[in-house]
Amino acid sequence: MSISKTTNQEAKPRGIQKKHSFNFKVNLEVLSWLPMPLKCLSTAFLILGLAGCSQHKEKALTQISLTNPEDISLTDKAVAIPLEKLEYTASKNYPLLTLDQDTIASQLSDMDADGTADHLFFVLDFEPKEAKKIQLEWVAEAPQYDLKTSIRFGKREAKDQPVQPALEETLSAEDMPKALGFQKYQTDGPTWENDKVAFRHYLDGRNAKDVYGKKTAAISPENVGLDSAGAVVDNYHTMEAWGRDVFPVGNSAGLGGFGVIAKDSIRRLGILVTDTLSNVEQTHFKIVEEGAVKSTMHIDYTNWNTAGNTYQAEETTSIWPGMYAYQNTVSVAGLQQGDTLAIGLSNINNKNGVEELKSEKWVALIQHDSLTYDRKWVMGSALILPATAYQNYAEAPSTGNFTQSYLAKLNVGNDTPVTYYGVSGWELSQEPKFKDAAYFKSYVEQLANQLYTEIDIQIEN
Numbered sequence: 001m002s003i004s005k006t007t008n009q010e011a012k013p014r015g016i017q018k019k020h021s022f023n024f025k026v027n028l029e030v031l032s033w034l035p036m037p038l039k040c041l042s043t044a045f046l047i048l049g050l051a052g053c054s055q056h057k058e059k060a061l062t063q064i065s066l067t068n069p070e071d072i073s074l075t076d077k078a079v080a081i082p083l084e085k086l087e088y089t090a091s092k093n094y095p096l097l098t099l100d101q102d103t104i105a106s107q108l109s110d111m112d113a114d115g116t117a118d119h120l121f122f123v124l125d126f127e128p129k130e131a132k133k134i135q136l137e138w139v140a141e142a143p144q145y146d147l148k149t150s151i152r153f154g155k156r157e158a159k160d161q162p163v164q165p166a167l168e169e170t171l172s173a174e175d176m177p178k179a180l181g182f183q184k185y186q187t188d189g190p191t192w193e194n195d196k197v198a199f200r201h202y203l204d205g206r207n208a209k210d211v212y213g214k215k216t217a218a219i220s221p222e223n224v225g226l227d228s229a230g231a232v233v234d235n236y237h238t239m240e241a242w243g244r245d246v247f248p249v250g251n252s253a254g255l256g257g258f259g260v261i262a263k264d265s266i267r268r269l270g271i272l273v274t275d276t277l278s279n280v281e282q283t284h285f286k287i288v289e290e291g292a293v294k295s296t297m298h299i300d301y302t303n304w305n306t307a308g309n310t311y312q313a314e315e316t317t318s319i320w321p322g323m324y325a326y327q328n329t330v331s332v333a334g335l336q337q338g339d340t341l342a343i344g345l346s347n348i349n350n351k352n353g354v355e356e357l358k359s360e361k362w363v364a365l366i367q368h369d370s371l372t373y374d375r376k377w378v379m380g381s382a383l384i385l386p387a388t389a390y391q392n393y394a395e396a397p398s399t400g401n402f403t404q405s406y407l408a409k410l411n412v413g414n415d416t417p418v419t420y421y422g423v424s425g426w427e428l429s430q431e432p433k434f435k436d437a438a439y440f441k442s443y444v445e446q447l448a449n450q451l452y453t454e455i456d457i458q459i460e461n
Contacts, residue, residue: 062086062136065458068126074450076123076322078294079457080111083118087461092138095120099134105145107291113298113316121294123320126455145292148195148321150219153287153297154186154226162230168286169203172278176205179276183232187225190285192295192317197324197424198243199255201299201317203285205278207270208254208344211247211381213372213426218242237373246372246379246426252396252405253344255381256328256422259402260311261340261409267306268402269313275401280304294320310334312415323447324431325384325423333415340391343408343420345383347395349375352437354406356393357445361452363390364444365408368437377427380440383408384421384448421451 064081068074097104104124108117124132154163159182169185177183189203191212198212198220214220220242227233236245251272253259259268271278281303288296301313311334319326332341347354350369357364368380389410396405412418423444425434433439 063460064134064136065131065456065460066124066126066134067131067456067458068129068453069456070449070453071128072446072449072453073128074124074126074453076320077126077450077453077455078121078123078320079455080109080119080121081457081459083108083120085459086120086136088120093140094138094142096137096139096143097122097134098137099124099132103143103145104134105143105148105292107289107293109291109294110288110296113286113288113296121320123293123322147219147292148217149193149291149293149295149319151190151192151287151290151295151297152186152220152222152224153190153285155184156230156232157184158182163226163232164230168284170282170284171203171205173281174277176271176276176278178274186232187236190287190297191220191224192297192319192326193220194295194319194321194323196322196430197426199319199326199422199424200245201297202249202254202270203283203299204273205271205275205280205283206273207268207280207301208249208252208257208346209422210245210249210254211424211426212236212243213246213377213379213424213429214243215428215430216242217430243428246377247346247381247424248348248371248373249346250348251401251403252346252348253402254346255344255424256326256383256420257344258315258330259342259344260306260309260332260335261342261407262307262309262336262338265307266342266396266400266402266407267309268400269301269304272401279306288316294318309336323423324425324429324434324443325421325447327419327421329417329419331415331417332412335412335414341389341410341412341418342402343383343385343410344396344402344405345381345408346404347406348404354393355441357441357448359387359448359452361387362448363387363408364448365393365406366441366444367406368440372426378435379427380423380425380434380437380444382423382440382444384423384444384451385410386418386420389418421447423447 097106106122109119109121111119156163163186189201191200195217200210202208280301284300296318298316304311313332315330352369355366366382371379391409427435
C-alpha cells in the first residue's frame with residue numbers, strides 16, 4: 001500500500017460531503033427527432049434501463065448494523081471492520097459510508113502495519129443501547145473529509161542541510177545527537193495528533209513520549225520545530241495560537257514509553273540525551289497511514305541489548321478523533337522468566353501522588369497537578385491498561401537512566417502484543433474543566449469504559 005499524506009484522499013480535504021444522491025433525468029429533446037412511436041419506445045427503454053441501474057445500485061450496497069451493547073453513551077467510538085468480512089477486493093477502490101443520507105468519514109486502515117489495508121475504520125456516536133444501520137458503497141473517486149488526525153516527521157542528514165519530510169527512517173546505535181553533533185529530526189522525532197491533543201516520540205535514541213497541549217481543533221502547523229531556513233529549532237516551548245509542548249519528560253520515558261524490569265532492575269529502551277551510543281542496535285520507524293480519521297506509525301527495535309539480555313521489540317502507535325489520548329501496542333521478544341513489561345508515566349512536578357482506578361476490564365493510573373513546565377498550568381495525565389495483564393505499579397528509582405516515573409507493571413507473554421493508552425488533559429485545551437481533578441478522573445473512567453466497549457457488528461453483503 002502506498003503511503004501518502006492522507007489515506008483515501010488524493011487532494012486537499014474539502015470538508016465532509018453530505019447527502020450523496022444520484023438524480024437521473026430523461027432529456028426528451030435528444031429524442032425529439034424520432035417518430036412518435038419510436039420516441040415513446042426509446043423513452044420507455046431509457047427509463048427502464050435507468051430503473052434497472054438504480055435497482056442494481058441498490059443491490060450493490062452493503063448494510064452494516066451496529067449496536068452499542070452497554071448502558072453508556074459512546075462519543076467518537078472507534079469501529080474497525082475486517083475487510084474480509086466486507087468481501088473487499090482492490091478493484092472496489094474507496095469506501096463511502098452513509099447514515100440517513102449523511103456521509104460518515106472513513107478510511108481503509110492497515111491495522112497490522114504490514115503495508116496492506118485490512119480494515120474499514122471510522123468513528124461514530126452511540127446513545128446507550130443504540131442500534132444504527134449504515135450503508136457501504138464502493139466508489140471510484142476518493143471522498144474528501146476534514147482532516148482530524150496527522151503524523152509529522154522530518155529529518156536531515158547533515159547540520160547544514162534543511163529538514164525534509166520523510167515517511168520512514170532507519171538509525172543505528174551510533175546515530176545519536178551527542179555523537180553526531182546535531183539533531184537530525186524535526187521535534188526530535190515524529191509527532192502525531194488529532195483534533196484534541198498532540199504527542200511526540202523521541203526517535204533520537206531516548207524513546208520517550210511527550211505531550212503537546214493544543215488550544216484549537218486544527219492540525220498544528222507543519223513548521224513546528226523548524227526555523228525559516230528549515231533548520232531544527234526548539235520553538236515549541238513557546239506558546240503559540242495552536243498551543244505548545246507542556247509536559248516535562250526529563251529522564252523518564254514520558255507518557256507511555258516502556259522498558260523491562262528484570263532481576264529487580266529497570267531497563268530502559270534506549271538512552272539519555274547525554275549518551276553517545278544507544279543500547280538498541282537498529283531502530284526502524286515508518287508512517288503506516290495518515291488519514292482523516294486515523295493515523296498510525298510503527299517502530300521496530302532490533303537487538304535491544306541491556307544488562308546481558310537481548311530483546312526484540314516493536315510498537316504500533318495510533319490516534320483517532322475525539323479523545324485526549326493515543327493508543328499504543330507493544331510486544332517484546334526475548335523476555336526471560338520473571339521479566340515484567342514496565343510502562344512509564346512521568347511524575348515530574350507531581351506533588352499529589354497517583355491514583356489507581358480498577359474495573360473488570362481495565363486499570364487506570366491517574367495523576368493530576370500542575371504537571372507542566374515550572375508548574376505553570378494544571379494538567380492531568382493517565383495510563384489506561386488491560387486488567388488481564390496488569391500486576392501493580394511502582395515508582396522508578398531516583399537514579400539510573402529510567403527515573404522520575406510511576407511504572408505500570410504488566411505481565412505479558414514472550415512476543416505477545418499488549419495494548420494500552422496514554423491520556424492527557426490540559427486546562428488550556430478545548431476542555432477547561434480538566435483543571436478540576438475530579439472531572440479529569442471522571443473523563444479517564446468514561447474514556448476507558450468506551451475504549452473497552454465492543455460494538456456488535458452485523459453485515460449484510
